[in-house]
Amino acid sequence: LPMFDNLFEVLWLGGLVVGFAVRSRHGRRYRREPRAALQSKETPLDRILTVSGSFGFLLPLVHIFSPWLVFADYQIPVWAAWIGVAIYAAGLWLLWRSHVELGANWSPWVEIRESQGLVTRGVYGHIRHPMYAAHVLWGLAQPLLIANWIAGFAMLAVVLPVVAYRVPREERMLLSHFGDAHRAYAEGTGRLIPRLRGRS
Numbered sequence: 613l614p615m616f617d618n619l620f621e622v623l624w625l626g627g628l629v630v631g632f633a634v635r636s637r638h639g640r641r642y643r644r645e646p647r648a649a650l651q652s653k654e655t656p657l658d659r660i661l662t663v664s665g666s667f668g669f670l671l672p673l674v675h676i677f678s679p680w681l682v683f684a685d686y687q688i689p690v691w692a693a694w695i696g697v698a699i700y701a702a703g704l705w706l707l708w709r710s711h712v713e714l715g716a717n718w719s720p721w722v723e724i725r726e727s728q729g730l731v732t733r734g735v736y737g738h739i740r741h742p743m744y745a746a747h748v749l750w751g752l753a754q755p756l757l758i759a760n761w762i763a764g765f766a767m768l769a770v771v772l773p774v775v776a777y778r779v780p781r782e783e784r785m786l787l788s789h790f791g792d793a794h795r796a797y798a799e800g801t802g803r804l805i806p807r808l809r810g811r812s
């Protein structure tokens with residue numbers, strides 16, 4: 613296939629398809645089951661950041677299917693690209709598991725909806741933001757798979773502000789809604805990286 617510079621762009625595109633498949637069921641359910649929002653922390657900046665998040669994967673698509681970004685290409689040693697594949701696979705696995713565990717509690721926004729429970733099982737038993745962590749892993753893997761300063765780093769550039777802006781507000785909201793249950797949960801887990809010491 614002449615439009616692909618190499619195998620790693622094909623693998624990246626395969627991951628994008630998997631990522632969309634994992635997300636799409638939850639998007640459809642979210643729209644199908646309108647439940648009243650008990651708390652909503654959605655701000656205009658949230659909307660701007662979420663919409664601009666699409667550039668994280670749109671710019672790689674531009675790079676794969678057009679010559680427009682080739683001026684910003686670089687070289688990646690094959691061993692580094694394979695490390696990228698491993699990070700990408702770990703990110704996709706985490707994305708899948710976190711969607712399975714969060715289930716109907718998933719929302720594209722920072723909000724508490726009717727009949728929402730506090731999920732503390734599975735990957736949520738180790739870190740409190742596995743879905744955001746999955747996006748960070750994707751962002752770290754992408755520059756190792758897409759050898760381009762713009763397309764490669766696009767995901768990391770859009771994901772880091774979203775995570776930095778959302779995590780503290782989401783945690784305050786969950787704490788105010790779930791109270792002691794969330795306090796106990798937060799004690800035994802890390803935000804994006806598992807705690808090294810065991811639960812006390």
Ligand code: SAH
Binds near residue numbers: 717720730
């Ligand atoms: N930050 C989480 C969830 C992202 S989806 C992650 O990275 O995995 C965003 C929605 O998830 C928010 O509306 C929030 O209310 C909900 N949420 C976050 N953590 C939760 C938990 N432990 N249990 C239930 N809902 C949660």
